Amino acid sequence: MAQVLEFKLPDLGEGLTEAEIVRWLVEVGDVVAVDQPVVEVETAKALVDVPCPYGGVVTARFGEEGTELPVGAPLITVAVGAPADAAPAEDTGAKTEGSGNVLVGYGTSEAPARRRRVRPAQPPAGGAANGTGAPKAPAADEVPAAREVPATREVPAAREVPEGPVPVISPLVRRLARENGLDLRELTGSGPEGLILRADVEYALRAATAQGRPAAQSAATSHGVAPRPATTPAVTPAPEPTPTPTASTGPVAGGIRTPLKGIRGAVADKLSRSRREIPDATCWVDADATELMRARAAMNAAGGPKISLLALLARICTAALARYPELNSTVDMAAREVVQLDQVHIGFAAQTERGLVVPVVRDAHARDAESLTAEFARLTEAARTGTLTPGELTGGTFTLNNYGVFGVDGSTPIINHPEAAMLGVGRIVPKPWVHEGELAVRQVVQLSLTFDHRVCDGGTAGGFLRYVADCVEQPAVLLRTL
Known part of the structure; x- marks a missing residue:
């Protein structure tokens, strides 16, 4: 059998x-x-x-x-x-x-x-x-053809608290219980095979609030009782108001609704968290990129693999972060500490048919222009085909956002939480510019830096951005760090 x-x-x-x-x-x-x-x-x-x-x-x-x-x-x-x-x-x-x-x-x-x-x-x-x-x-x-969670179930008799790991659907549920003093071992999950869902924890917290006592005490009182019993509830929470159709606060019926799920939902959650938690500020500067474009053309004319502009900008960023390491940091609010990171993992924004993703180039500080070009190309292709792994989409310490490819000059980007800064690069276009005391047509780019004001002040951020602009205008400045 x-x-x-x-x-x-x-x-x-x-x-x-x-x-x-x-x-x-x-x-x-x-x-x-x-x-x-x-x-x-x-x-x-x-x-x-x-x-x-x-x-x-x-x-x-x-x-x-x-x-x-x-x-x-x-x-x-x-x-x-x-x-x-x-x-x-x-x-x-x-x-x-x-x-x-x-x-x-x-x-x-x-x-x-x-x-x-x-x-x-x-x-x-x-x-x-x-x-x-x-x-x-x-x-x-x-074996059933499909599983269904029963709408009602009998209240089980008192059970022993299990040993070993508690089956919880996600780390977020564990954190929600921990922050509210709720012992997960005292709950019976309503998910498959007793899996504890977020709704189970929220029910226990509502029950504790209705009784006017801490969540941990409420959980202890309801030891061995299912979170949402239908026949013999341990607690009867206050009924929640049900909105009537005439008093709906949602959008007008007939609009197009797009679920915030998958990559788009993750981006929405992360950007919202960044706005809630990070006190960001932005500074920007125009730079003459004519010499940088000439240097790239000379590199590519010398033979070998072609060097991308994004790779040169990433190399400039790693040199700037070596001078201003405060911007290669993250903030640990639980410990109330700024954690300055040893390695530079540069993320870059990539627009795909499935939405915006931010692949990460590992150890960017240890790569030359050729290696950076090859890695950017590999990750970009993986992003387009949807084959990026979770490990290639996480762990960044600094983000480079080249929004100039969309034909715009400037932007105030939102920091990619939990990083501390993001450099935005606009389009490079011919503009009138005073060069060596005379008016000339030069290739001009706008650079913007959005930074977490908790990790540094404006002087540090301005120094970082000015150094990046100097390297763009005079690539020979990079020779000091090569």
Whole structure:
């Protein structure tokens, strides 16, 4: 008899809590191998393939294309060919059934000793647990076609607080509970297999508010009670007002609604957070880029790989950050400290059909113009094809925004949280300019620097921007740092 294993949407890392199913790569009844991609999903970071850690026959799929699933929700079930009791206890588990650990975009690897989001094993009534120490998987004919969270459920009897990790849908839910003094071990989640959702934590907090006592005390009182019972609630919170159709405060009916999800939703959240938390300021200057353009033309005429203008600007930024390291920082408000970073990872804004993304060039301070050009080209192509990994979209310490490609001269960019500064570069156009005491037509560019006023004052920001402008006007200034 085949053993049926359920594969859930894995923890995608980088704070990602959900993903949208873009395209199924397998059908029910297909035979899949260990580490074979089974579904293509879009997260708030990138478009990635999710490999399955099990090998066998697909018996069920959960979710249609276009559906958003939270981390921990079931994706597919796979019937593994070898019976569970056909091998010794020490040989069962991830090593025989699959790799057990999903690394999105990179395949899978050997399962760790303890997996995240795994509830403690509980032996069935009247007997002991199976030889592996984990609950026995259901038979193939017991696997439902789809999972539904019941609208009502009976209030369970008092239970023991589980040991080990608590199954929580995201780090944000853990932080919400921690900041409000709520013990997650005292809650029963309403998600699949008891997964604690944000709604469960918010319900417990509302219940605590209604009773006029701390959340931790309320959670202790409702020990072992489901967060939202339908029959015997532990607390009856005050009813929330329901808006009537005539008193709607939303937009006029008939407009076009675009869901803020995926990459667009992540960008919206990050920009909103930046505006809320960062006291930013902007300074700008016009610079004569004629000599920089001539230097680039001379480099490209000498043979070898072509050097991009963006790479030269990035090289100038790394030299400026070496002089003004305050702008290569982040602010830790919990510790009330400014953390000055040792390495420079430059992000750059890239517009794609799926929205704005900011790929990151790692260790930009250790790269020359050729290496920077090649890395910018690689990441730009990956952004266009939607193959950037979460690791290539996070970890930046400074951002370079070349909005001049859109034909505009200036802008006041929003800082890419949690960084401390962003350099904006406008279009380079011929303009009248006083050069060596005479009026001449020169290639002029506007540079703008938006910075976090908590990490430095205007003098430091102005010095950084002036140094960048000097390097643009006289590229030989860079020779001091090469």
